[in-house]
Amino acid sequence: MATHAMEGTHAHVHEGHGHDHAHKETFWTKYIFSQDHKTIAKQFLLTGFTAGFIGILLSAIFRLQLAFPDKSFPFLETILGKWAPEGRLDPNFYMALVTMHGTILVFWLLTGGLSGTFANLLIPLQIGARDMASPFLNMLSFHFFFWGTVVLFASFFVETGPAAAGWTVYPPLSALPQAMPGSGLGMILWIVALVLFVVGVLMGGLNYITTVLNMRTQGMSLFRMPLVVWALFTVAVLGLLSFPPAVAAFILLLFDHSLGTSFYLSDIYIAGQALPQQGGNVLLYLHLFWFLGHPEVYIVLLPALGITSELITAHARKPIFGYRIMVLSILGIAFVSFIVWAHHIFVSGMNPLLGSIFTATTLLVAIPSAMKIFNYIFTLWKGRIHLTTPMLFAIGTVSFFISGGLTGFFLGVAPLDIPLHNTYFVVGHFHLVMGVSAVFAMFGGTYHWFPRLWGRMMNERLGYIHFWLTFIGANLVFFPMYYMGFGGVPRRYYAFTEFSFTSQWQNLNVFITVAALITIAAQFIFIYNFFHSMFWGKPAPRNPWKATTLEWSSPVKHLHGNWPGKLPVVHRWPYDYSKPGAPADFIPQYISDEDIARGVRWWEEDFEPLTVIDRAEPEEGEKQAASPEPKPAPAFSPNAKPEEGSSPS
Amino acid sequence: MAAGVTGRGVHPKELLLWLYLASTAMLFAGFTSAYLVQRFHEFWKTFPIPPIFWVNTGVLLLSSLTFSAGRRAFVQGDYRKFRYALMVTLLLGVLFLFGQVVGWQLLVREGLFLAGNHKAVSYFYVLTGLHAVHLVAGLIVMGYWTWRALRYRVGPEQALGLRLAGLFWHALDVLWVYLVVFLQVNQLF
Numbered sequence: 123m124a125t126h127a128m129e130g131t132h133a134h135v136h137e138g139h140g141h142d143h144a145h146k147e148t149f150w151t152k153y154i155f156s157q158d159h160k161t162i163a164k165q166f167l168l169t170g171f172t173a174g175f176i177g178i179l180l181s182a183i184f185r186l187q188l189a190f191p192d193k194s195f196p197f198l199e200t201i202l203g204k205w206a207p208e209g210r211l212d213p214n215f216y217m218a219l220v221t222m223h224g225t226i227l228v229f230w231l232l233t234g235g236l237s238g239t240f241a242n243l244l245i246p247l248q249i250g251a252r253d254m255a256s257p258f259l260n261m262l263s264f265h266f267f268f269w270g271t272v273v274l275f276a277s278f279f280v281e282t283g284p285a286a287a288g289w290t291v292y293p294p295l296s297a298l299p300q301a302m303p304g305s306g307l308g309m310i311l312w313i314v315a316l317v318l319f320v321v322g323v324l325m326g327g328l329n330y331i332t333t334v335l336n337m338r339t340q341g342m343s344l345f346r347m348p349l350v351v352w353a354l355f356t357v358a359v360l361g362l363l364s365f366p367p368a369v370a371a372f373i374l375l376l377f378d379h380s381l382g383t384s385f386y387l388s389d390i391y392i393a394g395q396a397l398p399q400q401g402g403n404v405l406l407y408l409h410l411f412w413f414l415g416h417p418e419v420y421i422v423l424l425p426a427l428g429i430t431s432e433l434i435t436a437h438a439r440k441p442i443f444g445y446r447i448m449v450l451s452i453l454g455i456a457f458v459s460f461i462v463w464a465h466h467i468f469v470s471g472m473n474p475l476l477g478s479i480f481t482a483t484t485l486l487v488a489i490p491s492a493m494k495i496f497n498y499i500f501t502l503w504k505g506r507i508h509l510t511t512p513m514l515f516a517i518g519t520v521s522f523f524i525s526g527g528l529t530g531f532f533l534g535v536a537p538l539d540i541p542l543h544n545t546y547f548v549v550g551h552f553h554l555v556m557g558v559s560a561v562f563a564m565f566g567g568t569y570h571w572f573p574r575l576w577g578r579m580m581n582e583r584l585g586y587i588h589f590w591l592t593f594i595g596a597n598l599v600f601f602p603m604y605y606m607g608f609g610g611v612p613r614r615y616y617a618f619t620e621f622s623f624t625s626q627w628q629n630l631n632v633f634i635t636v637a638a639l640i641t642i643a644a645q646f647i648f649i650y651n652f653f654h655s656m657f658w659g660k661p662a663p664r665n666p667w668k669a670t671t672l673e674w675s676s677p678v679k680h681l682h683g684n685w686p687g688k689l690p691v692v693h694r695w696p697y698d699y700s701k702p703g704a705p706a707d708f709i710p711q712y713i714s715d716e717d718i719a720r721g722v723r724w725w726e727e728d729f730e731p732l733t734v735i736d737r738a739e740p741e742e743g744e745k746q747a748a749s750p751e752p753k754p755a756p757a758f759s760p761n762a763k764p765e766e767g768s769s770p771s
Numbered sequence: 772m773a774a775g776v777t778g779r780g781v782h783p784k785e786l787l788l789w790l791y792l793a794s795t796a797m798l799f800a801g802f803t804s805a806y807l808v809q810r811f812h813e814f815w816k817t818f819p820i821p822p823i824f825w826v827n828t829g830v831l832l833l834s835s836l837t838f839s840a841g842r843r844a845f846v847q848g849d850y851r852k853f854r855y856a857l858m859v860t861l862l863l864g865v866l867f868l869f870g871q872v873v874g875w876q877l878l879v880r881e882g883l884f885l886a887g888n889h890k891a892v893s894y895f896y897v898l899t900g901l902h903a904v905h906l907v908a909g910l911i912v913m914g915y916w917t918w919r920a921l922r923y924r925v926g927p928e929q930a931l932g933l934r935l936a937g938l939f940w941h942a943l944d945v946l947w948v949y950l951v952v953f954l955q956v957n958q959l960f
Contacts, residue, residue, distance in 0.1 A: 265951075324794055328791055332783045336781070362793060366794050366797035370802045381886055385805070385890065402809075
């Protein structure tokens with residue numbers, strides 16, 4: 123194995139000081155097979171956002187169907203061909219759209235996109251590392267993710283269409299190709315895409331954990347790490363423990379689907395014909411799936427809340443309220459998330475005693491969640507709040523987490539969940555609490571760290587318009603769903619005009635669809651702002667938000683190894699904002715008390731080399747690392763002590 | 772390693788491998804807990820596991836021993852012994868895989884197929900098959916190191932890589948012992 127791969131990376135890192143790299147970088151090594159964590163973050167962001175926007179556009183199509191089930195839209199036939207004959211959406215394709223919308227948004231945008239982007243960008247930069255523990259594995263992680271994306275979208279182009287059994291792909295619907303068109307080849311592609319996705323996410327996650335544990339700079343103790351790093355680290359551990367059992371579930375599903383086993387199948391009749399499969403257990407799939415499925419909620423949510431912590435402190439110019447409590451609540455949520463999964467399947471048949479146990483554990487989640495919300499509000503309290511775009515989105519995240527989270531109490535309690543479970547109440551709940559709230563954090567994080575990614579600022583005015591349209595729009599879309607849910611409107615239906623009790627909700631469905639279309643249209647403002655700012659935005663200073671964390675001490679222009687001189691040394695916790703008696707309202711983590719005493723004016727140093735970091739020479743140990751990679755030892759030398767040669771110095 | 776790295780004893784690559792092994796453990800924990808959920812079902816039937824799988828177990832255990840002997844020889848500087856030990860390890864690994872294929876053929880000859888409603892058999896194929904897939908990865912690693920050793924391309928710098936290869940190989944061994952004991956115990960009652 124390439125024992126020296128990492129040392130090799132460091133080697134050319136340091137050769138690159140101040141001038142361009144000695145070795146030639148081609149388009150392929152720089153943009154496609156990059157091993158630089160900052161480029162990989164951009165790759166995840168662009169792939170995740172692209173997939174996410176396609177997923178959101180899919181919802182526009184099925185929202186049209188729900189609002190106007192009897193109308194014909196000829197343009198749909200132009201786009202979708204045989205899936206919308208005479209401009210009316212095919213019911214099977216409606217199911218496929220809902221399935222793909224859920225899969226793309228939950229996994230591709232909010233797991234791969236969110237964690238992939240911000241873990242790659244922030245972990246090395248915020249803990250003061252030159253790169254990830256294994257840049258090669260990091261590159262591989264993105265490529266698995268990318269090819270998973272390709273396979274997933276390829277399923278739109280197969281004869282029988284994409285998977286259509288819902289994003290949870292419950293058997294027997296998903297396991298029997300004859301059950302519906304979407305359970306044919308599309309289902310196989312779905313499983314393959316998911317397995318590629320999980321491999322990618324796990325490779326990333328292994329790297330994040332190792333990097334956080336092993337690569338922190340001097341002075342960066344665990345309790346001096348920014349909260350977003352804590353969140354991303356915890357999420358990597360969650361993924362490591364919960365994704366593999368889901369892969370086991372998918373593999374058994376694939377065997378049932380294509381190889382004639384009957385792990386999940388029993389007593390099934392299709393069109394009056396009994397199938398031979400006997401003795402399988404559908405509940406087994408549900409348990410294996412939701413053993414991932416519930417931690418997955420926090421795999422989405424914790425990075426979002428971590429990002430929110432950074433945004434709220436930096437833009438309210440106040441230290442986070444209760445840092446250690448925040449860390450403990452992250453860990454608490456992560457732990458509890460493993461013992462609540464069965465609240466997703468209260469209605470699927472469960473011993474009532476087990477139901478009450480899972481009800482109790484589910485309600486426990488409220489405690490650390492409420493601690494986080496409390497701390498956000500108290501951080502804002504009497505802060506000097508700068509209502510920048512990132513701040514607005516961060517407040518939006520907290521707002522949706524409250525309004526969506528409170529309805530979690532209803533659904534966490536088995537007796538209330540049973541009547542509500544198959545209604546729109548659940549749709550409203552999870553869209554607000556983990557969908558929209560995490561998307562808002564992702565938007566906020568993008569606005570906040572855009573200068574770090576592309577060296578330019580995004581347009582604030584367009585950001586405001588984007589925020590307000592999305593914020594009002596998302597509330598108008600999802601709040602009425604609670605009302606519909608209480609009214610008993612079932613979810614997953616193709617047309618509500620078939621029954622009198624649901625057709626009276628038709629006007630509300632039209633209202634939701636109009637709000638959704640406006641909200642989706644507002645996202646084009648973001649797309650425009652994003653790409654326009656990437657090329658023509660205002661050039662960003664080194665620390666545009668006057669933030670304290672280490673990523674803002676690295677030069678605007680990206681370089682391998684992140685810091686041109688030595689690695690910054692950390693002297694304080696990450697939230698020294700508005701410290702009484704300090705000469706500025708923020709003290710970066712790399713500023714020591716001696717630096718303050720000798721009059722370093724860090725708040726004026728935006729484009730110049732930073733006094734404390736850039737002007738320092740690389741340290742002795744690093745100079746050694748900077749020497750070219752040693753040639754492989756020519757032959758085995760009998761007297762050497764191999765164990766010492768490879769241990770980290 | 773660059774200065775400023777807070778490595779405390781464990782090399783990052785070694786930690787990476789341990790974490791990878793943890794995820795593999797969770798994968799097989801998922802499978803075996805699924806097995807346990809279904810084995811008390813009325814349709815569940817046991818079947819005799821062909822003894823060759825126990826022979827294979829011995830072969831794989833032996834390969835772990837030969838690898839350890841090889842690494843010890845490497846540390847002591849006995850390069851000749853090191854190379855032989857690696858070759859024997861690789862050979863035993865291939866032999867194990869061959870033995871597994873023979874075992875599966877014996878099952879097929881008994882009329883015990885993957886497909887159908889006989890879940891104990893289905894699980895047996897899935898679990899042993901997935902282990903075999905992992906073992907192929909192990910054989911690639913082992914083949915790589917044997918190739919390097921034969922080309923005299925192993926020096927003190929490779930100690931870490933070699934140690935990690937050994938860790939992976941032993942883990943495949945431990946995984947197999949867990950699986951075969953698990954499967955056998957579940958035939959008993």
